Amino acid sequence: MGGLEVPTWDPETAILIGTILFEAIVLYVGYGGLERLVGPRLMKLLVGGGSDAR
Structure with missing residues (x-):
C-alpha cells in the first residue's frame, strides 16, 4: 500500500526545522x-499632532 509509510526524520533536518x-x-x-x-x-x-481634530 502506497502512502502509508511513516517517514523517518534525519536529526539534521529536525534541528534545521x-x-x-x-x-x-x-x-x-x-x-x-x-x-x-x-x-x-x-x-x-x-x-500629525493631536487627536482632538474633529
Missing part, C-alpha cells in the same frame, strides 16, 4: 515589541 521555527517566533515577538514601543510615536509624527 526547529531552528527556523525558533527564529520565526523570536522575530515575531521582537517586531511586535518594537511596534508597541515605536509605533504610536511614529504614527503621531507621520499623521
Whole structure:
C-alpha cells in the first residue's frame, strides 16, 4: 500500500526545522515589541499632532 509509510526524520533536518521555527517566533515577538514601543510615536509624527481634530 502506497502512502502509508511513516517517514523517518534525519536529526539534521529536525534541528534545521526547529531552528527556523525558533527564529520565526523570536522575530515575531521582537517586531511586535518594537511596534508597541515605536509605533504610536511614529504614527503621531507621520499623521500629525493631536487627536482632538474633529
